[in-house]
Amino acid sequence: EVQLVESGGGLVQTGGSLRLSCAATGFMFSSYEMNWVRQAPGKGLEWVSYISGRSSMTDYADSVKGRFTISRDNAKNSLYLQMNSLRGEDTAVYYCARDFGSYDSTGYLRRMDVWGKGTTVTVSS
Amino acid sequence: DMQMTQSPSSLSASVGDRVTITCRASQTISHYLNWYQQKPGKAPKLLVYAASSLQSGVTSRFSGSTSGTDFTLTISSLQPEDSATYFCQQGFRTPYTFGQGTKVEIK
Numbered sequence: 001e002v003q004l005v006e007s008g009g010g011l012v013q014t015g016g017s018l019r020l021s022c023a024a025t026g027f028m029f030s031s032y033e034m035n036w037v038r039q040a041p042g043k044g045l046e047w048v049s050y051i052s053g054r055s056s057m058t059d060y061a062d063s064v065k066g067r068f069t070i071s072r073d074n075a076k077n078s079l080y081l082q083m084n085s086l087r088g089e090d091t092a093v094y095y096c097a098r099d100f101g102s103y104d105s106t107g108y109l110r111r112m113d114v115w116g117k118g119t120t121v122t123v124s125s
Numbered sequence: 126d127m128q129m130t131q132s133p134s135s136l137s138a139s140v141g142d143r144v145t146i147t148c149r150a151s152q153t154i155s156h157y158l159n160w161y162q163q164k165p166g167k168a169p170k171l172l173v174y175a176a177s178s179l180q181s182g183v184t185s186r187f188s189g190s191t192s193g194t195d196f197t198l199t200i201s202s203l204q205p206e207d208s209a210t211y212f213c214q215q216g217f218r219t220p221y222t223f224g225q226g227t228k229v230e231i232k
Contacts, residue, residue: 035221037169045161045169046211047221059219062126095168104175110216111159111174118168 002026002114004096009119019075022096030054030059030074033099035112036081038092038121046092047100049081050099063089086123093118110120127152127215131224139232144200146227148213153195157217158196160189164209164224173198174216205231 008020022034037050039043049070058070069082079096097112128151138144148158156176161169171180173189176196186204190197200207208231213224 044226045163045214045223047214047219050219050221061220089203089225097169106155107157107177109157109178110181111171112169112214113163113171113174113180117171 002098004098004114004116006094006096006116006119009094009121011122011124012086014087014123014125017082017084018086018121020081020083020094020096020119020121022081024077024098026078027098027114029072029077033101034070034072034079035097035099036070036079037095037097037112037115038078038090039095039118040092043092048094051079051124084123088123088125091121091123093120126220127154127217127222129213129215129222129224131211131213131227133227134225135228135230137230137232138203140203140205142203144203144207144229146198146211146213146229148196148198148224149194150196150215153194154215154217156191157215158189158191159163159214159216160187161212161214162207162209163212169212172211200229202230203231207231 005023051070067085071080095118098114100113130149158176160173163169176191177189209230210226
């Protein structure tokens, strides 16, 4: 079964750090790009970060750029998000999501087709 | 960044009704538009990708269409299990952006 399981969330003080992990099973992890997406309490979805299959490309939302670092270990089938200088507005459920791409006649179609159940990060002063 | 504007923000409809949710992109994104369903306390679930392609395993009650920068998700005959929040998302380029969501309730 294709599955993503996040861990590492918790309560942290403003300015603190946290490292989230996402364990992948049931598919060839190294062949897929991956994303982190978050959802603040009662709010919508916000894309946070992206990483290519071999880690050659990464990208971040402006709201986390310079504070968060995405990485992966394909040997361990794991995705990570190192979060530093945490702020109250980083409080959210953090999901990892597989980035599935396919070609049609016009280009490369991306969608997030597999999601974990999420891990909750609470930043408190 | 590309803005995705969804409407309505919420709706209430009866079982069997045809329901339509609209998403408008602030820039041309061709057909790089995905739709997700999220139930309370659960992760989002991919319903439709590339504007009109139904994700494997998703009921054919759901369909997507596009007209220029306007995209539509249609539920042909609303069922109780369709009570959820629906999000559009542009997959054209990062930063990926989502619509603000449409909450669908059953009357």
